[in-house]
Amino acid sequence: GEDVEQSLFLSVREGDSSVINCTYTDSSSTYLYWYKQEPGAGLQLLTYIFSNMDMKQDQRLTVLLNKKDKHLSLRIADTQTGDSAIYFCAETPKGGYNKLIFGAGTRLAVHP
Amino acid sequence: DAGVTQSPTHLIKTRGQHVTLRCSPISGHKSVSWYQQVLGQGPQFIFQYYEKEERGRGNFPDRFSARQFPNYSSELNVNALLLGDSALYLCASSHRTSGRGNEQFFGPGTRLTVL
Numbered sequence: 001g002e003d004v005e006q007s008l009f010l011s012v013r014e015g016d017s018s019v020i021n022c023t024y025t026d027s028s029s030t031y032l033y034w035y036k037q038e039p040g041a042g043l044q045l046l047t048y049i050f051s052n053m054d055m056k057q058d059q060r061l062t063v064l065l066n067k068k069d070k071h072l073s074l075r076i077a078d079t080q081t082g083d084s085a086i087y088f089c090a091e092t093p094k095g096g097y098n099k100l101i102f103g104a105g106t107r108l109a110v111h112p
Numbered sequence: 113d114a115g116v117t118q119s120p121t122h123l124i125k126t127r128g129q130h131v132t133l134r135c136s137p138i139s140g141h142k143s144v145s146w147y148q149q150v151l152g153q154g155p156q157f158i159f160q161y162y163e164k165e166e167r168g169r170g171n172f173p174d175r176f177s178a179r180q181f182p183n184y185s186s187e188l189n190v191n192a193l194l195l196g197d198s199a200l201y202l203c204a205s206s207h208r209t210s211g212r213g214n215e216q217f218f219g220p221g222t223r224l225t226v227l
């Protein structure tokens with residue numbers, strides 16, 4: 001089946017690291033994505049990882065993939081107030097077209 | 113380069129009416145996908161079009177239809193609107209349909225309210 005789950009809320013202090021977790025069910029997923037959505041806006045692609053990778057780093061963002069446990073995480077180093085948003089994990093099931101399956105999103109709140 | 117554009121930004125309709133939403137992809141992108149995002153939830157896949165052909169359809173009723181034009185822009189049509197169709201409708205474009213280069217870039221969305 002196709003299902004993506006995320007915790008709904010995360011609160012961190014400015015300057016700390018944030019870790020947002022996601023689990024997915026489709027083991028055939030080829031790509032896994034992280035998107036950011038600010039209030040009233042569309043989705044911004046942050047980063048993605050191919051299913052044969054364990055880790056990907058992109059500036060302050062680190063993505064870890066545990067394919068055995070179907071667990072994906074996004075670590076944001078030195079979290080800033082501008083990082084406050086909803087973060088969506090998404091998978092692309094193997095099937096030859098661009099259907100993205102999204103989680104419900106994790107709301108990240110950054111406080112001073 | 114301009115990103116994905118959508119029009120209108122906001123729309124208010126009444127039950128039973130129909131609506132047409134428009135999307136222009138990033139220049140050079142041939143694939144357009146549509147998603148529905150109900151408040152408090154993640155986006156749900158509606159359609160994907162590539163080279164003017166439907167390549168994927170989500171679990172939505174036949175009241176929802178779409179098409180893609182020769183310039184790769186797209187329209188989403190919804191007939192016989194229901195209150196539950198109130199949502200943010202997102203369009204995404206990508207260069208390909210799979211493999212490297214299929215990252216999807218989203219537009220700002222059209223907020224549809226059905227009264």
